[in-house]
Amino acid sequence: MRFLLRRGYSTLRLFKQSMEPLVVIFGSTGTGKSDLAVELATKFNGEVINADAMQMYEGLPIITNKITTEEQRGIPHHLLGNVPISETPWTILQFRDAAAKLISDIRERRKLPILVGGSTYYIDGLLFDDRIIKDQSADTILDRDELNTRFPILTESGEVMLKKLREVDPVMAERWHPNDARKIRNSLEIYYTTGRRASEIYAEQRSRKESKWAQASESSHSPWNVLMFWLYARPELLNERLDNRVDKMVASGLLDETAAVYDWYQSQIAAGETVERDRGIVQSIGFWQFEPYLRAVKETPESTELAKLREAGISDTKAGTRRYAKYQVRWVTTKTLVSIQEERLLDTLFLLDSTDINTWHGEVAGKGVDLTRKFLAGEQLPQPVDLSETAKEVLTAKVERSNRKDTPCNKRCDLCDSTFLTEELWQKHIKGQKHSKAVRWAKRRALARTDPRRRALVAVEGQVADPEPV
C-alpha cells in the first residue's frame, strides 16, 4: 500500500516535472516582492514579468513604486512601464494573453519566468482562468460599512447612483431602471472595487466561453508547474514601514510626479477629453490625496494654508496606502486562496515572513532561494506551514477561513436597512449588537405609541443612542 502510494506520488511529480516551471510572487505593497524576484532571477537565470497594473504605466517611478534600473541588477523586466498614462489599465484578458506569451518566450530562451506583482487579480486570471471573474461581487472583499465609507455614493438613491453609473459604465446603466437600486449598486461596487466595468467583465466571460484557451484549460487547469510565494508582513509593523515609505517618496520627489499627472489631467479636461476620476493613472495612491494642495499651489500660491494642505496630503496618502495593503491581503485570502485550494495547489504556496526588515534576507530571500532550488531540482518541498511561525499561524487561519463554504442567500433586515448575501453574514447580523439595539429601539418605539408616559424617555435615549457598526 505504502509502495503504491509512493509510486502514485512520484508519478504525479514526474508529470509535474514535465510541465514548464513558473515562479509566482504576490503579496501586499511594501513586502519586498520586486527584490525577491530579482534575487531569484539572479540565482536561477530568470526574467521578471510585472503583474502590477500601476507599474505598467510609463514613467512616474515614484508614485507607481517602480523598481529602479539599479535595483533590477541587469535582469530583464517585462510589462514594466509599457502603458501610456492616457490609457486605462489592462484588462485581465489582455494581461493573461501577454503574460502567457512572455512565459513561453522566456522558456524558449531556457530561462526561468518569474511573475511578480500586487495586482493579484492579474495573477488569478492567468493561473486560474475564469474562476476569478466568475465572482467579482464586492461583498466578499469589503464589508458593507467599509464600502459605504469609502464610496459614499453607494448609500445614495437609485436615481443618483444610476447617474454615476451612466458616467462610468454606460452599457450597464442601460440595463437598469432607477428602481433597481440593488442592481445599480452592485454594478457600481464592481466598478469601485475592481477598477473595471461590470459590462466588460461580463463581455469577457462570454468571449472566454468561446475561446479555445478556456476549453483547453478547463480540462488541464494551469499549464505550468507553479511555485508560489506569498510575501506577508504583520500589519502593525507593515503599516509603520509603509508610513516611512511615503515620507521617503515625498523626499525623493513624489510631489513633482503628482504635479505632472495633475497638469496632464488638467490639459485633458481643457481639451474636452473625459478622464475618469477612479480609473487609470489617477487611481495611484498619492494623486487625489494631493489634489487640494496642487490646486492651491496653482490658484492661490500665496496662501498660508499650503503647508497644512501638503501635510494633509501626506497623511491621506499614508492612510490610503495602509488601506490598500489591507485590501491586497483580503484579496489573497478571499479569492486567490480559494482558487489555490480548488486547484489543489496548497502544497506549492509558501508564505514568506517579511514582517521584520532586518531578517528579510534570511526569511524571504534565503528561504525563497532554497525552495526554488529544490523546486527546480524536483526535490521534495517542505510543508508550507513548517516554514515559520507566521506561516503556520496565517496559513492555518486563512486557509480554514477560505475553506468555509458560505451559503448564498438574499435576506433583508428592514429594521437595519441592510441586505445579506450569505447565510453566515445574516446569522452574524441578527445575533449582533447593532441588530439587537435596533430591535430594542423598535420595541420601545412601538410601546411609546401606546404609552405616552414613555415617550419622553424614548426621546432622550434616542439622542444618545449611537449607531455601532456591525
Ligand SMILES: [Zn+2]
Ligand atoms: Zn437588523
